[in-house]
Amino acid sequence: MIFLFTDFGAADIYVGQVKAVLAELAPEEAVIDLLHEAPAFNVKAAAHVLAALAEGVPREGVIMAVVDPGVGGGRDAVVVRAEGKYFVGPDNGLLSVVASRAARKTVWSIKWRPRKLARSFHGRDLFAPIAAAIASGAFPEGRLERKPRLKANFGAEDLPQVIYVDHYGNAMTGLRAGGLPRGGRLVVDGRWIARARVFSEVPPGEAFWYENSIGLAEIAANSASAAAKLGLTVGTAIGFSS
Amino acid sequence: MIFLFTDFGAADIYVGQVKAVLAELAPEEAVIDLLHEAPAFNVKAAAHVLAALAEGVPREGVIMAVVDPGVGGGRDAVVVRAEGKYFVGPDNGLLSVVASRAARKTVWSIKWRPRKLARSFHGRDLFAPIAAAIASGAFPEGRLERKPRLKANFGAEDLPQVIYVDHYGNAMTGLRAGGLPRGGRLVVDGRWIARARVFSEVPPGEAFWYENSIGLAEIAANSASAAAKLGLTVGTAIGFSS
Amino acid sequence: MIFLFTDFGAADIYVGQVKAVLAELAPEEAVIDLLHEAPAFNVKAAAHVLAALAEGVPREGVIMAVVDPGVGGGRDAVVVRAEGKYFVGPDNGLLSVVASRAARKTVWSIKWRPRKLARSFHGRDLFAPIAAAIASGAFPEGRLERKPRLKANFGAEDLPQVIYVDHYGNAMTGLRAGGLPRGGRLVVDGRWIARARVFSEVPPGEAFWYENSIGLAEIAANSASAAAKLGLTVGTAIGFSS
Numbered sequence: 237m238i239f240l241f242t243d244f245g246a247a248d249i250y251v252g253q254v255k256a257v258l259a260e261l262a263p264e265e266a267v268i269d270l271l272h273e274a275p276a277f278n279v280k281a282a283a284h285v286l287a288a289l290a291e292g293v294p295r296e297g298v299i300m301a302v303v304d305p306g307v308g309g310g311r312d313a314v315v316v317r318a319e320g321k322y323f324v325g326p327d328n329g330l331l332s333v334v335a336s337r338a339a340r341k342t343v344w345s346i347k348w349r350p351r352k353l354a355r356s357f358h359g360r361d362l363f364a365p366i367a368a369a370i371a372s373g374a375f376p377e378g379r380l381e382r383k384p385r386l387k388a389n390f391g392a393e394d395l396p397q398v399i400y401v402d403h404y405g406n407a408m409t410g411l412r413a414g415g416l417p418r419g420g421r422l423v424v425d426g427r428w429i430a431r432a433r434v435f436s437e438v439p440p441g442e443a444f445w446y447e448n449s450i451g452l453a454e455i456a457a458n459s460a461s462a463a464a465k466l467g468l469t470v471g472t473a474i475g476f477s478s
Numbered sequence: 479m480i481f482l483f484t485d486f487g488a489a490d491i492y493v494g495q496v497k498a499v500l501a502e503l504a505p506e507e508a509v510i511d512l513l514h515e516a517p518a519f520n521v522k523a524a525a526h527v528l529a530a531l532a533e534g535v536p537r538e539g540v541i542m543a544v545v546d547p548g549v550g551g552g553r554d555a556v557v558v559r560a561e562g563k564y565f566v567g568p569d570n571g572l573l574s575v576v577a578s579r580a581a582r583k584t585v586w587s588i589k590w591r592p593r594k595l596a597r598s599f600h601g602r603d604l605f606a607p608i609a610a611a612i613a614s615g616a617f618p619e620g621r622l623e624r625k626p627r628l629k630a631n632f633g634a635e636d637l638p639q640v641i642y643v644d645h646y647g648n649a650m651t652g653l654r655a656g657g658l659p660r661g662g663r664l665v666v667d668g669r670w671i672a673r674a675r676v677f678s679e680v681p682p683g684e685a686f687w688y689e690n691s692i693g694l695a696e697i698a699a700n701s702a703s704a705a706a707k708l709g710l711t712v713g714t715a716i717g718f719s720s
Numbered sequence: 721m722i723f724l725f726t727d728f729g730a731a732d733i734y735v736g737q738v739k740a741v742l743a744e745l746a747p748e749e750a751v752i753d754l755l756h757e758a759p760a761f762n763v764k765a766a767a768h769v770l771a772a773l774a775e776g777v778p779r780e781g782v783i784m785a786v787v788d789p790g791v792g793g794g795r796d797a798v799v800v801r802a803e804g805k806y807f808v809g810p811d812n813g814l815l816s817v818v819a820s821r822a823a824r825k826t827v828w829s830i831k832w833r834p835r836k837l838a839r840s841f842h843g844r845d846l847f848a849p850i851a852a853a854i855a856s857g858a859f860p861e862g863r864l865e866r867k868p869r870l871k872a873n874f875g876a877e878d879l880p881q882v883i884y885v886d887h888y889g890n891a892m893t894g895l896r897a898g899g900l901p902r903g904g905r906l907v908v909d910g911r912w913i914a915r916a917r918v919f920s921e922v923p924p925g926e927a928f929w930y931e932n933s934i935g936l937a938e939i940a941a942n943s944a945s946a947a948a949k950l951g952l953t954v955g956t957a958i959g960f961s962s
Contacts, residue, residue: 245887246489247730308918357933403487434550449599488731645729676792691841
């Protein structure tokens with residue numbers, strides 16, 4: 237299976253072009269859209285969303301991850317193998333949270349360049365062919381070169397910020413809920429937010445936080461938009477108080 | 479074939495996770511996105527959209543339908559077989575319009591629980607595995623238990639409201655056009671709206687109603703947004719005058 | 721492979737219904753979403769976006785293209801073979817830019833009508849079955865009739881307008897970059913815009929133009945929305961000065 241994680245936009249012209257390449261080069265593989273609305277100009281937030289979503293990807297899964305405002309510039313293109321999964325994307329920090337948290341990882345630089353390489357669309361021309369080759373079981377060693385580590389590295393630590401706001405208005409944070417004390421509260425802009433187990437446990441409209449379905453502390457409101465209510469956007473600082 | 483009808487958002491992180499489960503458990507099945515923008519906090523309107531869209535699903539099709547603001551609370555999880563199609567989702571009324579209109583139906587409660595069940599994402603952890611099993615031809619009787627009827631039931635009658643607004647600004651109503659007299663007019667907020675056969679029959683910008691492609695009375699405007707023009711949103715009351 | 725290019729909306733109820741038909745009639749074919757947010761009420765702009773995207777479709781690919789405000793009216797339904805690719809859609813100009821630029825083309829009128837044909841949704845009921853038949857290798861000659869040429873024709877020339885704005889706020893023009901002198905500037909509303917090679921070459925927030933990944937001159941800004949900055953929408957006139 238090939239998983240896509242990008243800021244290409246779910247409704248735009250880019251994802252289809254990537255899928256056309258994958259359908260041609262890896263016709264047997266299922267292609268799953270993890271997210272195409274990753275924070276476009278915030279690679280660090282995107283790296284934390286990716287790390288959380290990648291938890292659910294099975295071993296041997298291939299994740300093409302592209303949030304790449306520096307495309308066409310000097311950043312390297314890489315493959316990372318971490319916890320048995322493959323990640324293909326730019327060396328701009330996007331893959332570094334996953335890599336930093338992995339007990340075992342290997343990093344390669346992509347040395348191969350296709351005959352036709354659009355400067356603004358490495359996702360289609362460079363990363364998709366590499367992802368297709370790996371998913372098809374033909375690891376493209378000849379096109380890669382081992383490198384000791386990623387150049388851009390955000391580290392393994394949690395990020396005390398809003399990293400993604402979903403279409404319900406729920407605000408995901410870069411804090412993994414498993415590491416937070418049960419009775420603790422989140423703090424946003426001086427407001428304290430208590431924990432609840434499920435949406436139906438709190439009155440309609442009231443904000444709470446809970447462990448979401450990918451393991452992160454998330455601020456939500458029952459039948460309402462927590463983001464609108466509290467003014468949360470990607471990058472909003474989040475505190476924690478036990 | 480597996481059909482998805484949800485309020486998960488077409489551009490969000492949820493649909494991909496469901497599809498990853500389906501691709502793993504039912505790799506041979508085509509998965510079709512009917513709608514992921516069902517009215518999120520209006521289960522009744524969503525139930526009527528589902529009933530109209532399900533008409534076009536072939537017999538033996540499996541529809542996973544999830545609009546579930548009470549997820550993690552006390553509502554039951556069910557399978558309904560109606561007119562030869564299978565519906566998998568919450569027992570909160572969402573499946574009840576389809577079920578009420580079917581001449582023959584069977585209802586099961588889902589007794590099985592997966593080892594890992596996120597309280598906020600039964601779509602991924604509970605409903606998708608059941609839908610995959612049914613679609614694969616292995617009806618999961620051991621995980622189900624017959625129950626006499628759905629607990630939450632909106633009934634079979636049409637709903638005289640706007641139930642969905644599409645991206646053109648066309649407003650679908652819960653009135654099935656087949657049951658309305660040909661010469662009749664819809665009434666919104668005291669305004670009378672006449673019927674037309676096709677968009678090109680009325681002057682640009684003018685509102686009319688017509689039988690849409692899934693059999694419902696729909697308010698539209700030629701090359702313009704009827705919803706913006708008339709202030710229509712999900713829940714707006716619609717009258718009819720013959 | 722079957723490629724879809726429509727104004728049906730990526731998040732709406734229409735694409736799924738088309739895919740259900742394709743999955744039933746051409747189950748072996750991969751279906752690729754090129755774009756479902758083509759300019760809905762601007763067939764000419766859409767025709768130029770289609771021409772650019774179709775460049776990347778492989779020979780023998782089948783493109784179902786539907787931007788069809790006159791659906792249900794008098795316009796013809798057609799199949800065009802151009803440069804070895806098949807296009808299926810309305811004869812309202814949408815296919816005419818591709819056809820005009822092709823050295824070799826053949827045009828057929830679709831004479832067949834399905835038993836059930838929704839007046840407002842020829843995409844599902846008429847075009848999808850024809851596209852499925854062609855893609856499956858059974859060219860449906862019995863349902864078609866040769867015609868000498870398209871009736872609505874926008875011609876082969878470039879269109880000096882914004883034809884599409886993507887979700888980053890980049891504004892694609894109908895000018896093919898290959899035909900423009902390297903040192904030239906675009907002119908919008910009296911403002912001159914210089915060329916750059918890649919996003920990272922200009923300071924954040926500054927507007928520039930470049931050859932985009934599908935060969936068109938595109939106005940962009942580094943880490944910002946050029947469309948918002950310059951007030952660009954589909955139809956905005958674009959000048960060029962060498």
